Amino acid sequence: MEEKEKEPLQLIFKWRYCFGRHVKALLGHQSQRTTDRLLSKLVEDGLLERKRILYGYPSLYCLTIKGKKKVGAKPIKEGIRIERIKHDATILDTLPRFIEKFDVELGCVLSERDLKSFDKYSQGHIPDFAIIKNNEEVWTVEYELTLKALHRLKFNVVSNYIRFDKQIWVIPRYQVKLFVLLHELKEEYSNIEVVILEDLYSTSL
Numbered sequence: 349m350e351e352k353e354k355e356p357l358q359l360i361f362k363w364r365y366c367f368g369r370h371v372k373a374l375l376g377h378q379s380q381r382t383t384d385r386l387l388s389k390l391v392e393d394g395l396l397e398r399k400r401i402l403y404g405y406p407s408l409y410c411l412t413i414k415g416k417k418k419v420g421a422k423p424i425k426e427g428i429r430i431e432r433i434k435h436d437a438t439i440l441d442t443l444p445r446f447i448e449k450f451d452v453e454l455g456c457v458l459s460e461r462d463l464k465s466f467d468k469y470s471q472g473h474i475p476d477f478a479i480i481k482n483n484e485e486v487w488t489v490e491y492e493l494t495l496k497a498l499h500r501l502k503f504n505v506v507s508n509y510i511r512f513d514k515q516i517w518v519i520p521r522y523q524v525k526l527f528v529l530l531h532e533l534k535e536e537y538s539n540i541e542v543v544i545l546e547d548l549y550s551t552s553l
Contacts (some may be wrong), residue, residue, distance in 0.1 A: 356386060357395060357411060357419050362459045363440060365399075365410040365428060370440040374454060390415070402433050439476055439491050442518070442548035446489070449548070450516075456480040473507040475515075485513035491545070492519050495526050502533065509537040520545045 355375055360366045366374075372383040387409055390396040395415035400407045413423045447454060458478040463469040469478070475488040488508045492501075508515035515537075519526050521544050534540040 352386065353390060354419070356383075356390060356409075357415055360396070360409055361411050361416065361419050361421055362461060363436070364426065364461065365408045365436070366440060367406050367408055367437065369406075370437075370443075371409070373444045374440070399428070401428060401430060405433060405437065408433070435491065435493060438493065438545070442545065445548040446518075446543075449543075450479060450481070450487075452479045452481060458486075469511065473504050475504075475508065475512075478512065481513075487514040487516060488512040489516045489518065492517055492523070492526060493545075495523060498529065501526075501529060505530075505533050505537050505540065509539055512539070514539045514541065516541045516543055518543045518545050518548065 356371050359371060359374060363370075368384050368387055369380065371377070371387065372380050375383075377383045377386075387396060387398075391398050391409075394412055395418055396409050397412050397415075398407045398409055408428075410426075410428065411419070411421075413425065416423050443457070447457065456479055458480065460474055460477060463474050463478060476491050478486050478488045481487055488511070490504065490508070505515065517530055517540065519530070519542060527542060530540060530542050
């Protein structure tokens with residue numbers, strides 16, 4: 349298999365599923381048409397499955413059993429949690445700008461699936477993803493799109509404080525109360541940084 353065909357499979361497996369626009373943006377393809385042709389070929393070859401699950405969203409791509417074998421993963425079927433699609437799409441839509449902002453390579457990004465493969469991070473709360481910064485620090489990243497109970501928020505903050513060198517919280521601009529709560533928690537847990545979600549959207553998608 350050519351590298352240009354293997355890369356999308358690895359990317360999609362890493363994040364469990366992707367939209368076509370995510371493959372284009374994260375792999376640096378020149379055009380969406382080129383990306384869509386490649387993805388269609390991988391579907392025809394039985395390596396990818398195209399699914400239309402959520403109204404108002406495009407089809408998403410996930411690996412088939414054959415595709416998982418091709419990337420050396422366990423050939424097991426996995427379900428897609430409908431309630432997480434919007435959340436996960438938001439992460440992937442803003443990931444290119446996030447990578448640029450924090451000056452890291454895509455290869456230094458550890459997805460939730462990646463983190464579960466490390467004993468240190470596989471127990472308890474698992475963040476949305478993490479980044480390896482300067483080959484020595486591991487920063488955790490949380491996309492908090494809705495306001496949750498304070499005790500749950502604090503539990504996650506404490507867990508991140510103990511296990512990671514820095515914790516970045518990405519929140520929508522309108523979540524003013526969440527912004528205030530995180531800044532209050534920062535007085536006790538100093539490794540918190542808050543990033544406004546809307547500042548991470550790229551016009552290239």
